[in-house]
Amino acid sequence: MTESQPADENPTRATTTDPLKNAFGSLNDLAPDLASLQDLATRGSWSSILDKVSRARSGTASLLTQPHHHLTYLSYNTLALTKLRRFDEAAQELDSLEDFDSSSYKYESYPVIYSNRTGSMVPFSLRWLYAIVPVKLGNRQEGLDRFYTLLGFVREKLIQKGAANLQVSVNCWKKREIFVINCLIGLHLSNKEFSVCLNLINELISLDALDPISISKLGYIQMQIGDLEGAKTSFNRVEEISKEGEVDVEFRNLVNRNKALMYLVGKDYVSAVREYDECIERDYTDMVAINNKALCLMYLRDLSDSIKVMENALERVPTVALNETLVVNLCSMYELAYVNHSDVKRTLSSWIAKVAPDDFDSSCTRI
Structure with a gap:
């Protein structure tokens, strides 16, 4: 889930009779058995989430007794359907909702249940799902429109929270703004709309001029449009920032991966492997470095x-390494290396079936 508590609420201090006064104490204070749902989501057990939501909704003694309970469980159910690529059903769940601004979804409409609490009880994750599901159904323009509407909504909240001097809320909504902009960048990038991507990335950098991830993304797009000098400048900027103070392993690895990309462009695969090796030595779960190192070795005919x-990587950290991109690349290598590659891929597929999360696309083995 994008978040695990109702969003947009006014953090007015609750009275002792407010059932949400301990909302941030534990997930189960927020909705029945919510910690279990969150645990299942973390493990990728999306089918189990569908079963759990169905049981919670059914029967005369439904666990979902308050309005926000229904929205929280609907969010998990829609996310699970989306993860399982059951997009039509996810869309049906979203269609069952009223307009997000409806009074039915405002705390103040239920003063007996939510004493001294105002604002929307619609989780931010549900707003995000409302935007992404049309994209998954092939309605790209509708999804884009909804994402831009969501970005406008987030920015309105930032203004409101800033005016009220609620710094914790401001920080939360800033992260959401960055998240939505990155979603938009991904959508435009998939359609090779590079000029829009550059505008959006420059917006991100204007929010934080020292953010190494945004500056690195700028470099990646500059590479794709053939501006290698611009990419080199962006990557050098990231390296300069890394020298200005204490940096963590993730930041240092980002610097090495950026260098490796420049080597890849120049087809200097040996130097690229050296950079990726440094990453893996620091963090053996760096799957970008592992995947790209393997590709470089393949280009070197090894x-x-x-x-x-x-x-x-799959043997050492299966829960981290198991993703469709890595498996597709591995299967391509099998096809190049082995005459009996179908047998090898079947063995891999059998292993994946035992350890993969519910949403893993097993067709990536191309058996």
Whole structure:
């Protein structure tokens, strides 16, 4: 879930009779058995979430006794359907809702239940799902329109929270603004709308001129449009920022991965492997470095080692390494390396079936 508590609420101090006064104490204070739902989501057990929501909704003694309970469980159910690529059903769940601004979704409409609490009880995750599901159904323009509407909504909240001097809320909504902009960048990038992407990334950088991730993304897009000097300048800026103070492993690895990309453009695969090795030495769960190192070895015609890099990662950290991109690349290497690649891929597919989360796309093995 994007978040695990109702969003947009006015953080007015609750009275002792307010059932949400301990909302931030534990997930189960917020909605029945919510901690279990969150745990299932973390483990990728989306089918189990659908079962749990169905049981909570059914029967005469439904667990969902308050208005915000229904919205919270609907959010998890819609997310699970989306993860399982059951997009039509996810859309039906969203269609069951009224307008998000409806009085039915405002705390003040239920003064007996929500004493001294105002604002919307619609989770931010539900607003995000409302935007992403049309994209998954092939209605890209509708999804884009909804994402831009969501961005406008987030910015309105930022103004409101800033005017009220609610710094904790401001920080939360700033993160949401960055999240939505990144979603938009992804959508435009998939359609090769690079000029829009550059505008959006520059917006991100204007929010935080020292953010290494945004500056690195700028470099990636500059590379895609052939502006290699611009990309080099962006990547050098990230490296300069890393020298200005204490930085964590993730930041240092970002610097190395940026350098490796520049080597890749120049087809200097040996130097790129060296950069990726530094990343992996610091963090053996850096799947971007692992995947790209294996590809570099493949370009160097060292299929044996490239396959070992992938297989070792899957064996060592399966829950982290198991993603469709890595598996597609590994299967491509099998096809190049082995005459009996179908048998090898079937073995891999059998192993994946035992350890993969519910939303893993097993068709990526191309058996």
